[in-house]
Amino acid sequence: MMSVILRRFSSSSTPKRALAAALGCLNHQLWAGATTTSTAQPLLKARDFHVRSDGPLGYKASVVSQAGFAAADYASLDEDKAGSKGNDSEEGLEIAKLGISQEIVSALAKRNITKLFPIQKAVLEPAMQGRDMFGRARTGTGKTLAFGIPIIDKIIKHNTDNSPGMYPLALVLAPTRELARQVEKEFHESAASLLTICVYGGTPISNQMRQLDSGVDVVVGTPGRIIDLMKRGALILNAVKFVVIDEADQMLNVGFAEDVETILSKLPQNRQSMMFSATMPSWIKNLTRNYLKNPLTIDLVGDSDQKLADGISLYSIMSDMYSKASIIGPLITEHAKGGKCIVFTQTKRDADRLAYAMGKSHRCEPLHGDISQNQRERTLSGFRDGEFNILVATDVAARGLDVPNVDLVIHYELPNSSETFVHRSGRTGRAGKKGTAILIYTQEQARNVKLIERDVGCRFQELPKITVEGGSDMGGMRDRRYNEMGFGRSSGRGDSGFGRSPGYKNFGYGKSSGNNGSFSGGPSSGRFGSGGNRAGIGRSDRSSSFGDFGSGRSSGFGEFGSGRSSGFGDFGSGRSGGSSSSQSSRGGGGFGDSGSNRFGSFGDERKF
Numbered sequence: 001m002m003s004v005i006l007r008r009f010s011s012s013s014t015p016k017r018a019l020a021a022a023l024g025c026l027n028h029q030l031w032a033g034a035t036t037t038s039t040a041q042p043l044l045k046a047r048d049f050h051v052r053s054d055g056p057l058g059y060k061a062s063v064v065s066q067a068g069f070a071a072a073d074y075a076s077l078d079e080d081k082a083g084s085k086g087n088d089s090e091e092g093l094e095i096a097k098l099g100i101s102q103e104i105v106s107a108l109a110k111r112n113i114t115k116l117f118p119i120q121k122a123v124l125e126p127a128m129q130g131r132d133m134f135g136r137a138r139t140g141t142g143k144t145l146a147f148g149i150p151i152i153d154k155i156i157k158h159n160t161d162n163s164p165g166m167y168p169l170a171l172v173l174a175p176t177r178e179l180a181r182q183v184e185k186e187f188h189e190s191a192a193s194l195l196t197i198c199v200y201g202g203t204p205i206s207n208q209m210r211q212l213d214s215g216v217d218v219v220v221g222t223p224g225r226i227i228d229l230m231k232r233g234a235l236i237l238n239a240v241k242f243v244v245i246d247e248a249d250q251m252l253n254v255g256f257a258e259d260v261e262t263i264l265s266k267l268p269q270n271r272q273s274m275m276f277s278a279t280m281p282s283w284i285k286n287l288t289r290n291y292l293k294n295p296l297t298i299d300l301v302g303d304s305d306q307k308l309a310d311g312i313s314l315y316s317i318m319s320d321m322y323s324k325a326s327i328i329g330p331l332i333t334e335h336a337k338g339g340k341c342i343v344f345t346q347t348k349r350d351a352d353r354l355a356y357a358m359g360k361s362h363r364c365e366p367l368h369g370d371i372s373q374n375q376r377e378r379t380l381s382g383f384r385d386g387e388f389n390i391l392v393a394t395d396v397a398a399r400g401l402d403v404p405n406v407d408l409v410i411h412y413e414l415p416n417s418s419e420t421f422v423h424r425s426g427r428t429g430r431a432g433k434k435g436t437a438i439l440i441y442t443q444e445q446a447r448n449v450k451l452i453e454r455d456v457g458c459r460f461q462e463l464p465k466i467t468v469e470g471g472s473d474m475g476g477m478r479d480r481r482y483n484e485m486g487f488g489r490s491s492g493r494g495d496s497g498f499g500r501s502p503g504y505k506n507f508g509y510g511k512s513s514g515n516n517g518s519f520s521g522g523p524s525s526g527r528f529g530s531g532g533n534r535a536g537i538g539r540s541d542r543s544s545s546f547g548d549f550g551s552g553r554s555s556g557f558g559e560f561g562s563g564r565s566s567g568f569g570d571f572g573s574g575r576s577g578g579s580s581s582s583q584s585s586r587g588g589g590g591f592g593d594s595g596s597n598r599f600g601s602f603g604d605e606r607k608f
């Protein structure tokens, strides 16, 4: 503890800080020229983090193999056990008996974490041995502590044996601010002596620079801000021994691919790299090949048909587009039973509108990327603390967000891919608990529901149709949609027009204008066609986007912004989707509500 205090006291007047400043300059030079840094900075002692022992898990080096790209080649695990029965006490290993630092054991015990979950069990020993790895496990099964425990343990042991250094030993990259904060919290709560910092955009960089200046052990952050801090010489990565890329495929989805590679290329060669990803698109394969050394694949999903975490009951309900908003209330009353509920929309605007409309009768808040960071944090903590029980969110909340006791997830609009469906649904049924997910779909989308079933290896139980009398509690939402979103006969010239809201893809309104060809001829040759925002980005590896039910998000505007925005897949926007709506979308700030995804100028985070 004393060394921690001393480090906090360090100022730029000390030789240590002076050297740090010098290294900061060197860092600038590295940015200007070389692409990799391979030397550990001289200030820090050489660190031998990686233990070699038979260990308590009976892990055998002979079962390791090269990362086999989503193949389940971690043969020592019984697949049945490797599912998502995260809290099965019979399967877990007692954390207190693993020989990891008492500080961690005690901190976890305080949170009632006493046994390892399967992914933690699988990762622990190879991670302790210093192996690079690619990991995959179902939602809510404890991946954060899977990489967190070994890293924290090694840093604690190092800090006990040596005086802590100035510069971070571990770097964790996360695709969203919320996830970054959550991961940092998990680190911090697992070992209070560790100095951790979370860096992301939307908050003053000067505070983060000051904190980095006084020395940290672990940096968790989103790639944009990390790069910014590196460029300013405030974040020096020469001492990094551990790097984790969490939700790696999502990094690609939200346009962080280049940033991630830039960061990886600046890290010391002598490091341990761990990557967690739900899928293995070709970018991830390349990343694995280029930046991981002889990686081990630990895949607890494997070829198993069932991709969803156990314990999540699935329901579907058909609704016409007019009634969708109105059936939310009854669904929540019936299925959330007073507990927490997240309603997922496709667009920020729809999240706002739905929350506004629902707010008349329920306590709820919207969450999306256009809301200020401060407000986002307030909203999330209010939701966590039970100040309100309904969160209406875009997919910014779909990945990684860990709010205990979310009983119900409602897909107000169909997700744009099976993966998104899995991640959204995975906000419930976490850590072995039970939960419910309900998918609302229109008649035209029935085929897509089947596709999700096939992709995810699940079955929806169809709920009886809810008949909504006029003047429901969501009437405001419905009216607003009519008035502002150009439904009905407004030809998309209302407030937002069709051009701005991809919501219409789910509403399948009117006749298709027959522009499907634009999309189906697009660069994506995914299994379901070219739709979704993926169409515009030309990746064929993400086959689970639902091309056939619409253009998805902004890609239509990015790639095909000729004004024929009505070419939204099978359903199109009917007569309303004329060029004016598309143009209004573009004129109104690029890609409208749905976020620019890869097309806009990237800040720290952009898509949702």
Ligand SMILES: Nc1ncnc2c1ncn2[C@@H]1O[C@H](COP(=O)(O)OP(=O)(O)OP(=O)(O)O)[C@@H](O)[C@H]1O
Binding pocket: 087, 112, 113, 114, 115, 116, 117, 120, 137, 138, 139, 140, 141, 142, 143, 144, 145, 399, 400, 401, 402, 404, 426, 430, 431
């Ligand atoms: N061994 C454990 N025992 C009990 N609870 C645990 C254990 N490990 C993790 N948890 C809890 O389980 C919850 C889910 O963990 P985490 O968020 O790491 O899951 P995840 O696999 O990363 O999920 P996602 O795929 O959605 O990001 C957290 O609240 C975490 O504190």
